[in-house]
Protein backbone atom coordinates (compact mmCIF):
# COMPACT_ATOMS: atom_id res chain seq x y z
CA UNK A 1 0.00 0.00 0.00
CA UNK A 2 0.98 3.60 -0.54
CA UNK A 3 1.98 5.93 2.29
CA UNK A 4 -1.17 7.99 1.65
CA UNK A 5 -3.42 8.29 4.70
CA UNK A 6 -6.08 5.60 4.81
CA UNK A 7 -9.59 6.75 3.95
CA UNK A 8 -11.05 4.72 6.82
CA UNK A 9 -9.25 3.69 9.96
CA UNK A 10 -10.52 1.60 12.86
CA UNK A 11 -8.12 2.06 15.78
CA UNK A 12 -8.42 -0.26 18.80
CA UNK A 13 -12.20 -0.20 18.42
CA UNK A 14 -14.31 -2.00 20.98
CA UNK A 15 -18.05 -2.41 21.27
CA UNK A 16 -20.28 -3.59 24.05
CA UNK A 17 -24.06 -3.44 23.76
CA UNK A 18 -24.78 -4.23 27.40
CA UNK A 19 -21.81 -2.55 29.08
CA UNK A 20 -20.23 -5.93 29.82
CA UNK A 21 -19.53 -8.33 26.98
CA UNK A 22 -17.28 -6.98 24.23
CA UNK A 23 -18.67 -8.18 20.91
CA UNK A 24 -15.92 -6.23 19.12
CA UNK A 25 -12.51 -6.46 20.81
CA UNK A 26 -9.63 -4.34 19.72
CA UNK A 27 -10.56 -4.12 16.07
CA UNK A 28 -8.00 -2.48 13.78
CA UNK A 29 -8.38 -1.94 10.05
CA UNK A 30 -7.07 0.57 7.51
CA UNK A 31 -8.89 0.94 4.22
CA UNK A 32 -7.32 2.93 1.39
CA UNK A 33 -9.32 4.97 -1.11
CA UNK A 34 -10.65 2.81 -3.94
CA UNK A 35 -10.21 -0.50 -2.13
CA UNK A 36 -12.72 -3.33 -2.01
CA UNK A 37 -12.22 -4.66 1.49
CA UNK A 38 -14.26 -7.58 2.75
CA UNK A 39 -14.93 -8.51 6.34
CA UNK A 40 -15.23 -12.30 6.26
CA UNK A 41 -16.32 -14.27 9.28
CA UNK A 42 -18.95 -16.52 10.78
CA UNK A 43 -22.26 -15.23 12.04
CA UNK A 44 -21.89 -13.34 15.31
CA UNK A 45 -18.25 -12.35 14.74
CA UNK A 46 -19.07 -8.63 14.91
CA UNK A 47 -19.08 -7.69 11.22
CA UNK A 48 -22.40 -5.84 11.19
CA UNK A 49 -21.54 -4.12 14.46
CA UNK A 50 -18.34 -2.74 12.88
CA UNK A 51 -20.27 -1.41 9.88
CA UNK A 52 -22.94 0.15 12.11
CA UNK A 53 -20.24 1.97 14.11
CA UNK A 54 -18.58 3.19 10.91
CA UNK A 55 -21.91 4.39 9.51
CA UNK A 56 -22.70 6.09 12.82
CA UNK A 57 -25.78 4.06 13.76
CA UNK A 58 -24.09 2.55 16.83
CA UNK A 59 -21.79 4.41 19.21
CA UNK A 60 -18.21 3.22 19.62
CA UNK A 61 -17.57 1.95 23.17
CA UNK A 62 -13.78 2.42 23.10
CA UNK A 63 -11.23 3.41 20.47
CA UNK A 64 -11.57 5.62 17.42
CA UNK A 65 -12.83 5.52 13.88
CA UNK A 66 -11.31 7.99 11.41
CA UNK A 67 -12.43 9.16 8.01
CA UNK A 68 -9.40 10.59 6.20
CA UNK A 69 -7.64 11.60 9.39
CA UNK A 70 -10.61 13.07 11.21
CA UNK A 71 -12.08 11.19 14.16
CA UNK A 72 -15.77 10.64 13.43
CA UNK A 73 -17.00 9.04 16.66
CA UNK A 74 -19.20 12.08 17.31
CA UNK A 75 -20.16 12.97 13.74
CA UNK A 76 -23.83 12.41 12.82
CA UNK A 77 -24.45 9.55 10.34
CA UNK A 78 -25.74 11.77 7.50
CA UNK A 79 -22.63 13.96 7.72
CA UNK A 80 -20.18 11.10 7.22
CA UNK A 81 -20.60 10.61 3.48
CA UNK A 82 -21.05 6.89 4.00
CA UNK A 83 -23.70 4.81 2.24
CA UNK A 84 -25.02 1.47 3.38
CA UNK A 85 -26.75 -1.45 1.64
CA UNK A 86 -28.29 -4.23 3.72
CA UNK A 87 -29.17 -7.83 3.00
CA UNK A 88 -32.89 -7.28 3.38
CA UNK A 89 -33.17 -4.63 0.69
CA UNK A 90 -34.81 -1.82 2.61
CA UNK A 91 -36.75 -0.10 -0.16
CA UNK A 92 -40.15 1.47 0.46
CA UNK A 93 -42.94 -0.69 -0.97
CA UNK A 94 -45.41 2.19 -1.31
CA UNK A 95 -43.04 4.27 -3.46
CA UNK A 96 -41.99 3.61 -7.02
CA UNK A 97 -38.31 3.16 -7.89
CA UNK A 98 -37.77 6.82 -8.83
CA UNK A 99 -39.28 8.05 -5.55
CA UNK A 100 -37.25 5.48 -3.61
CA UNK A 101 -34.05 6.85 -5.11
CA UNK A 102 -35.06 10.50 -4.79
CA UNK A 103 -35.90 9.89 -1.12
CA UNK A 104 -32.21 9.57 -0.38
CA UNK A 105 -31.64 13.10 -1.70
CA UNK A 106 -34.51 14.74 0.18
CA UNK A 107 -32.30 16.74 2.55
CA UNK A 108 -29.75 17.72 -0.05
CA UNK A 109 -31.59 20.74 -1.55
CA UNK A 110 -31.06 19.59 -5.10
CA UNK A 111 -33.12 20.98 -8.00
CA UNK A 112 -35.87 18.72 -9.31
CA UNK A 113 -34.32 18.37 -12.77
CA UNK A 114 -30.98 17.43 -11.25
CA UNK A 115 -32.66 14.83 -9.03
CA UNK A 116 -34.22 13.36 -12.18
CA UNK A 117 -30.83 13.20 -13.89
CA UNK A 118 -29.22 11.58 -10.88
CA UNK A 119 -32.00 9.00 -10.62
CA UNK A 120 -31.46 8.00 -14.25
CA UNK A 121 -27.69 7.94 -13.79
CA UNK A 122 -27.98 5.71 -10.71
CA UNK A 123 -30.39 3.36 -12.52
CA UNK A 124 -27.93 3.13 -15.42
CA UNK A 125 -25.17 2.19 -12.98
CA UNK A 126 -27.11 -0.76 -11.65
CA UNK A 127 -28.38 -1.75 -15.12
CA UNK A 128 -32.02 -0.81 -14.51
CA UNK A 129 -32.53 2.06 -16.96
CA UNK A 130 -36.20 2.91 -17.45
CA UNK A 131 -37.31 1.21 -14.22
CA UNK A 132 -38.26 4.50 -12.54
CA UNK A 133 -42.01 3.92 -12.57
CA UNK A 134 -41.94 0.36 -11.27
CA UNK A 135 -43.19 -0.43 -7.80
CA UNK A 136 -41.47 -2.74 -5.38
CA UNK A 137 -43.94 -5.59 -6.03
CA UNK A 138 -43.13 -5.37 -9.75
CA UNK A 139 -39.47 -6.17 -9.14
CA UNK A 140 -37.62 -9.46 -8.71
CA UNK A 141 -35.39 -10.00 -5.66
CA UNK A 142 -32.30 -9.18 -7.71
CA UNK A 143 -33.87 -6.03 -9.13
CA UNK A 144 -34.91 -4.87 -5.67
CA UNK A 145 -31.37 -5.31 -4.45
CA UNK A 146 -30.13 -3.25 -7.41
CA UNK A 147 -32.58 -0.49 -6.46
CA UNK A 148 -31.23 -0.55 -2.90
CA UNK A 149 -27.73 -0.26 -4.35
CA UNK A 150 -28.79 2.62 -6.63
CA UNK A 151 -30.36 4.40 -3.67
CA UNK A 152 -27.04 4.30 -1.85
CA UNK A 153 -25.03 5.30 -4.97
CA UNK A 154 -27.21 8.29 -5.84
CA UNK A 155 -25.82 10.08 -2.77
CA UNK A 156 -22.31 9.66 -4.21
CA UNK A 157 -20.86 8.39 -0.95
CA UNK A 158 -17.10 8.31 -0.33
CA UNK A 159 -17.48 4.87 1.19
CA UNK A 160 -20.17 2.30 0.56
CA UNK A 161 -20.85 -0.36 3.19
CA UNK A 162 -22.50 -3.54 1.96
CA UNK A 163 -23.75 -5.94 4.63
CA UNK A 164 -24.28 -9.36 3.03
CA UNK A 165 -26.10 -7.64 0.16
CA UNK A 166 -26.29 -10.78 -1.98
CA UNK A 167 -27.20 -13.20 0.79
CA UNK A 168 -30.86 -13.49 -0.16
CA UNK A 169 -30.23 -14.16 -3.86
CA UNK A 170 -30.04 -17.60 -5.44
CA UNK A 171 -26.59 -18.89 -6.42
CA UNK A 172 -26.68 -18.01 -10.12
CA UNK A 173 -27.99 -14.50 -9.57
CA UNK A 174 -25.57 -14.00 -6.72
CA UNK A 175 -22.60 -14.88 -8.94
CA UNK A 176 -23.87 -12.55 -11.65
CA UNK A 177 -24.29 -9.72 -9.12
CA UNK A 178 -20.81 -10.38 -7.72
CA UNK A 179 -19.25 -9.70 -11.12
CA UNK A 180 -21.39 -6.59 -11.56
CA UNK A 181 -20.54 -5.27 -8.12
CA UNK A 182 -16.85 -5.61 -8.78
CA UNK A 183 -17.18 -3.93 -12.21
CA UNK A 184 -19.30 -1.16 -10.71
CA UNK A 185 -16.84 -0.56 -7.90
CA UNK A 186 -14.00 -0.29 -10.39
CA UNK A 187 -15.90 2.08 -12.67
CA UNK A 188 -17.27 4.46 -10.01
CA UNK A 189 -14.13 4.29 -7.87
CA UNK A 190 -16.04 4.32 -4.59
CA UNK A 191 -14.38 2.55 -1.67
CA UNK A 192 -16.36 -0.56 -0.75
CA UNK A 193 -16.43 -2.29 2.61
CA UNK A 194 -18.29 -5.52 2.08
CA UNK A 195 -19.43 -8.09 4.61
CA UNK A 196 -19.98 -11.77 3.94
CA UNK A 197 -19.68 -15.16 5.61
CA UNK A 198 -18.98 -16.78 2.21
CA UNK A 199 -15.29 -17.32 1.62
CA UNK A 200 -15.57 -17.86 -2.14
CA UNK A 201 -17.43 -14.57 -2.48
CA UNK A 202 -14.75 -12.83 -0.40
CA UNK A 203 -11.88 -14.35 -2.38
CA UNK A 204 -13.34 -13.49 -5.76
CA UNK A 205 -14.38 -9.89 -5.02
CA UNK A 206 -11.92 -8.31 -2.67
CA UNK A 207 -8.66 -6.44 -2.94
CA UNK A 208 -8.14 -7.34 0.72
CA UNK A 209 -9.97 -9.46 3.27
CA UNK A 210 -10.20 -9.08 7.03
CA UNK A 211 -10.84 -12.52 8.52
CA UNK A 212 -13.05 -12.00 11.58
CA UNK A 213 -13.82 -14.19 14.54
CA UNK A 214 -15.08 -13.26 17.99
CA UNK A 215 -14.87 -9.54 17.36
CA UNK A 216 -11.28 -9.50 16.13
CA UNK A 217 -9.51 -9.41 12.79
CA UNK A 218 -7.29 -12.52 12.76
CA UNK A 219 -5.54 -11.49 9.55
CA UNK A 220 -5.96 -8.75 6.98
CA UNK A 221 -4.42 -9.56 3.62
CA UNK A 222 -5.02 -9.94 -0.12
CA UNK A 223 -6.95 -13.08 -1.16
CA UNK A 224 -3.73 -14.66 -2.50
CA UNK A 225 -1.75 -13.94 0.64
CA UNK A 226 -4.51 -15.29 2.85
CA UNK A 227 -4.63 -18.48 0.85
CA UNK A 228 -0.88 -18.98 0.50
CA UNK A 229 0.38 -17.41 3.73
CA UNK A 230 -2.20 -17.82 6.47
CA UNK A 231 -0.80 -16.77 9.86
CA UNK A 232 -2.75 -19.22 12.01
CA UNK A 233 -4.44 -22.60 11.96
CA UNK A 234 -7.76 -20.83 12.38
CA UNK A 235 -7.31 -18.71 9.24
CA UNK A 236 -5.85 -21.63 7.27
CA UNK A 237 -8.83 -23.77 8.20
CA UNK A 238 -11.35 -21.04 7.39
CA UNK A 239 -10.01 -20.17 3.92
CA UNK A 240 -10.28 -23.15 1.61
CA UNK A 241 -9.36 -26.66 2.70
CA UNK A 242 -6.15 -27.54 4.51
CA UNK A 243 -4.36 -30.64 5.86
CA UNK A 244 -2.60 -30.29 9.20
CA UNK A 245 0.01 -32.40 10.99
CA UNK A 246 1.83 -31.81 14.25
CA UNK A 247 5.58 -31.48 14.24
CA UNK A 248 8.58 -30.57 16.34
CA UNK A 249 11.35 -28.34 15.01
CA UNK A 250 14.66 -30.25 15.06
CA UNK A 251 16.80 -27.54 13.51
CA UNK A 252 16.60 -24.22 11.66
CA UNK A 253 19.32 -23.24 9.23
CA UNK A 254 19.44 -20.75 6.35
CA UNK A 255 15.70 -20.19 6.37
CA UNK A 256 15.03 -23.91 6.27
CA UNK A 257 13.48 -25.91 9.10
CA UNK A 258 14.00 -29.60 9.64
CA UNK A 259 11.04 -31.12 11.44
CA UNK A 260 10.01 -34.38 13.00
CA UNK A 261 6.35 -34.75 12.11
CA UNK A 262 3.57 -37.08 13.08
CA UNK A 263 2.98 -39.42 10.15
CA UNK A 264 5.13 -37.67 7.55
CA UNK A 265 8.36 -38.38 9.41
CA UNK A 266 11.40 -36.19 8.94
CA UNK A 267 10.52 -33.26 6.68
CA UNK A 268 11.89 -29.87 5.61
CA UNK A 269 10.05 -26.62 5.07
CA UNK A 270 10.80 -22.95 4.54
CA UNK A 271 11.00 -21.20 7.93
CA UNK A 272 10.27 -17.49 7.79
CA UNK A 273 8.60 -16.81 11.14
CA UNK A 274 9.98 -16.24 14.63
CA UNK A 275 8.03 -19.05 16.24
CA UNK A 276 9.92 -21.62 14.13
CA UNK A 277 12.67 -22.29 16.65
CA UNK A 278 14.58 -25.39 17.59
CA UNK A 279 12.51 -27.50 19.96
CA UNK A 280 9.20 -25.73 19.26
CA UNK A 281 6.04 -27.73 18.72
CA UNK A 282 4.25 -26.39 15.68
CA UNK A 283 1.71 -27.27 13.00
CA UNK A 284 2.57 -28.10 9.40
CA UNK A 285 -0.12 -27.32 6.83
CA UNK A 286 -0.48 -28.28 3.18
CA UNK A 287 -3.26 -27.57 0.69
CA UNK A 288 -5.03 -30.55 -0.96
CA UNK A 289 -3.92 -29.44 -4.44
CA UNK A 290 -0.25 -29.32 -3.39
CA UNK A 291 -0.17 -33.03 -2.62
CA UNK A 292 0.74 -35.36 -5.46
CA UNK A 293 -0.67 -38.89 -5.76
CA UNK A 294 1.11 -41.66 -7.61
CA UNK A 295 0.95 -45.44 -7.76
CA UNK A 296 4.74 -45.77 -7.76
CA UNK A 297 7.20 -43.76 -5.78
CA UNK A 298 8.29 -40.82 -7.92
CA UNK A 299 11.90 -40.57 -8.99
CA UNK A 300 12.11 -36.76 -8.82
CA UNK A 301 13.44 -36.61 -5.27
CA UNK A 302 10.27 -35.20 -3.71
CA UNK A 303 9.58 -36.30 -0.18
CA UNK A 304 6.91 -38.99 -0.05
CA UNK A 305 4.98 -41.29 2.27
CA UNK A 306 2.85 -44.28 1.55
CA UNK A 307 -0.87 -44.16 2.20
CA UNK A 308 -4.19 -45.84 1.48
CA UNK A 309 -7.04 -44.22 -0.42
CA UNK A 310 -10.09 -44.36 1.86
CA UNK A 311 -12.71 -42.51 -0.17
CA UNK A 312 -12.96 -40.22 -3.11
CA UNK A 313 -15.43 -37.60 -4.23
CA UNK A 314 -16.03 -36.39 -7.75
CA UNK A 315 -16.51 -32.62 -7.78
CA UNK A 316 -16.79 -31.93 -11.50
CA UNK A 317 -13.65 -29.93 -12.13
CA UNK A 318 -11.61 -32.02 -9.71
CA UNK A 319 -11.57 -35.21 -7.68
CA UNK A 320 -10.98 -35.31 -3.97
CA UNK A 321 -9.19 -38.31 -2.54
CA UNK A 322 -8.88 -38.99 1.17
CA UNK A 323 -5.66 -40.82 1.91
CA UNK A 324 -4.86 -42.28 5.31
CA UNK A 325 -1.25 -42.40 6.43
CA UNK A 326 -0.02 -44.50 9.36
CA UNK A 327 0.37 -42.40 12.48
CA UNK A 328 -1.92 -39.60 11.24
CA UNK A 329 -5.28 -39.22 12.91
CA UNK A 330 -7.11 -37.79 9.90
CA UNK A 331 -6.79 -38.80 6.26
CA UNK A 332 -5.14 -36.28 3.95
CA UNK A 333 -7.40 -34.55 1.45
CA UNK A 334 -5.83 -34.55 -2.00
CA UNK A 335 -7.40 -32.57 -4.84
CA UNK A 336 -6.69 -33.83 -8.33
CA UNK A 337 -7.69 -31.53 -11.17
CA UNK A 338 -9.22 -32.89 -14.36
CA UNK A 339 -5.99 -32.20 -16.18
CA UNK A 340 -4.29 -34.65 -13.86
CA UNK A 341 -1.21 -32.52 -13.30
CA UNK A 342 -0.66 -34.01 -9.86
CA UNK A 343 -1.60 -37.65 -10.47
CA UNK A 344 -0.19 -40.15 -12.94
CA UNK A 345 -3.12 -42.50 -13.48
CA UNK A 346 -6.64 -43.22 -12.36
CA UNK A 347 -6.39 -44.25 -8.77
CA UNK A 348 -8.70 -46.81 -7.28
CA UNK A 349 -10.39 -46.88 -3.92
CA UNK A 350 -8.42 -48.72 -1.23
CA UNK A 351 -5.31 -48.87 -3.34
CA UNK A 352 -1.91 -48.21 -1.84
CA UNK A 353 -0.49 -44.95 -3.15
CA UNK A 354 2.42 -42.57 -2.68
CA UNK A 355 1.77 -39.12 -1.42
CA UNK A 356 4.50 -36.60 -2.39
CA UNK A 357 5.03 -32.88 -1.99
CA UNK A 358 7.58 -30.16 -2.56
CA UNK A 359 9.15 -28.68 0.59
CA UNK A 360 8.04 -25.18 -0.51
CA UNK A 361 4.38 -26.30 -0.39
CA UNK A 362 4.49 -26.74 3.36
CA UNK A 363 3.24 -23.88 5.54
CA UNK A 364 4.44 -23.69 9.14
CA UNK A 365 1.95 -22.36 11.68
CA UNK A 366 2.06 -21.74 15.42
CA UNK A 367 0.01 -23.95 17.68
CA UNK A 368 -3.09 -22.03 18.69
Ligand code: ADP
Pocket residue numbers: 017018023041042043044045046047048049050
Ligand atom coordinates in the same frame (compact mmCIF):
# COMPACT_ATOMS: atom_id res chain seq x y z
P1 ADP B 1 -22.20 -10.57 12.47
O1 ADP B 1 -22.67 -9.43 11.62
O2 ADP B 1 -20.76 -10.93 12.26
O3 ADP B 1 -23.08 -11.77 12.37
P2 ADP B 1 -23.04 -8.92 14.70
O4 ADP B 1 -22.21 -7.70 14.68
O5 ADP B 1 -24.43 -8.81 14.17
O6 ADP B 1 -22.25 -10.11 14.01
O7 ADP B 1 -23.15 -9.45 16.20
C1 ADP B 1 -22.05 -9.59 17.05
C2 ADP B 1 -22.56 -9.91 18.44
O8 ADP B 1 -23.25 -8.80 18.96
C3 ADP B 1 -23.53 -11.07 18.49
O9 ADP B 1 -23.26 -11.81 19.65
C4 ADP B 1 -24.88 -10.40 18.57
O10 ADP B 1 -25.80 -11.19 19.27
C5 ADP B 1 -24.59 -9.12 19.33
N1 ADP B 1 -25.48 -8.01 18.92
C6 ADP B 1 -25.63 -7.52 17.66
N2 ADP B 1 -26.48 -6.47 17.64
C7 ADP B 1 -26.89 -6.30 18.92
C8 ADP B 1 -27.79 -5.36 19.56
N3 ADP B 1 -28.41 -4.41 18.86
N4 ADP B 1 -27.95 -5.50 20.89
C9 ADP B 1 -27.30 -6.44 21.61
N5 ADP B 1 -26.46 -7.34 21.08
C10 ADP B 1 -26.25 -7.27 19.75
Ligand code: MG
Pocket residue numbers: 047048049163
Ligand atom coordinates in the same frame (compact mmCIF):
# COMPACT_ATOMS: atom_id res chain seq x y z
MG1 MG C 1 -24.27 -9.38 10.29
